Amino acid sequence: MTKREVIGRYQGSVMGVLWSFLNPLCMLLVYTFVFSIVFQSHWGKESAGNKGSFALILFSGLITFSVFSEAISRAPGLVTSNVNYVKKVVFPLEILPIVSLASVIFHVAISFAILLFAFLVIEGVPPPTVILFPVILVPLIFFVLGVSWVLASIGVYLRDVQQTMTLLVTVTMFMTPIFYPLEALPVRFRHYLEYNPMAYFVEEARRVLVFGLQPHWSAFVLALMLSFGVAYIGYVWFQKTRSGFSDVL
Template sequence: MSPDTVPSGSLAALIKSLWLHRQLIGQMTKREVLGRYKGSVMGLAWSFINPIFMLAVYTFVFSVVFKARWGGGGGESKTQFALVLFTGMIVHGLFAEVLNRAPSLILSNVNYVKKVVFPLEILPVVSMAAALFHSLISLGVLLVAFTLFNGFLHWTAIFIPLVLLPLVILTLGLAWILASLGVFLRDVGQTIGLLMTVMLFLAPVFYPITALPEDMRSWILLNPITFIIEQTREVLIWGKGPSWAGLFIYTVIASAIAWIGYMWFQKTRKGFADVL
């Protein structure tokens, strides 16, 4: 690709770029994952230790200290609240990790902008792939813990990839937008960090959506992670099938946002070198 060529923002161009650079994406993802623990004695083992430690803390605090119950029913196990809470934290963590990093992706890779012709559009994809790696490990810890605590695992857990896919698509679209805006507006990074914290508490992570008054539930549902959190719990914790109609609508909207985000990124990337 010539540096003077205006990159295409079409869906076909996006798919072609991801396919052509799949090996580069894989190599950069591996470097991203390993680089997080570079220099530590435990190395990659920290990716397993962290979720195990957090789940142990949640279990102790909410089942022993607070004796919390999610639905208030007497048949709920003592560890159920911790598992339900951890599920919500995994979904929010995936969403927040990618978007928190997005505004600084181009700023932290200036050499790719100025010195070489590099497919900058893959940077958010690499960030997403690395976040997915850690989220999948956390999911594995959750599934093992659920099996140990309850003695079984719901077969509906096989639907979890289909439940998370729409969120991945949406997050990628938003990451492309934020990666571009972060170059021109340096305050975006601070704003997103604050917004992710707000979204954590305005989603049913620490409380069931049924605990809210009827007139407030519609506002919580506007949070893009609310639906995915609820569906993740349906298939992992409650053993129910996902809402296929809801997932289809979510995927269509997420795909539209992803395409818009990609087009915006490609349209504005010509100005990155001038600003940086």
């Protein structure tokens, strides 16, 4: 089903799955030109003496955020767009968010490969800590999966959730330190980012991908435990509410 999801996304196009390579590559080229050449932007003091460019720092944050943004944006419509699985077939509906998330991870893996190639071209050999990037994604994946189960369920009963999530994802993106370093915020506003879990994941991904630093392992263990809890709650919620799907649809 994941394979069908990936192929179906580009069905009918001339270049097909090749678009999954071209889209992030074009994004990276644009970021490199705009921020490194036009704006000549620099990151905060954390990157002082570090040869990582603004474009690579920005792209690494966007890759991480895309796991959240794409999965959450699609989650409310997962059940409503697969009515046949609800009404006519005995089907494990709980795997629909897993299939969607696996498709997102496929595209993230391609973007990750492009980031490594760009790092080689622009800056040289990436830091060895890049191998920890998949580890950083583990709690994020479970967190997103749990939220997706909840949203997929609520989306059946309340169709406005789809539009609400589109707006929420946009707000969350600008409330996450992707386009700016955390130090750029006034101190009185920084503690508000503690309520945004994506701020943690983006910062940790950037540490291992660009700055060559180890993750904060104590915070990682806590994030892993919390994400397991979110996934469990989301799964239980989905199973408790799925009995009414067929009546609504």
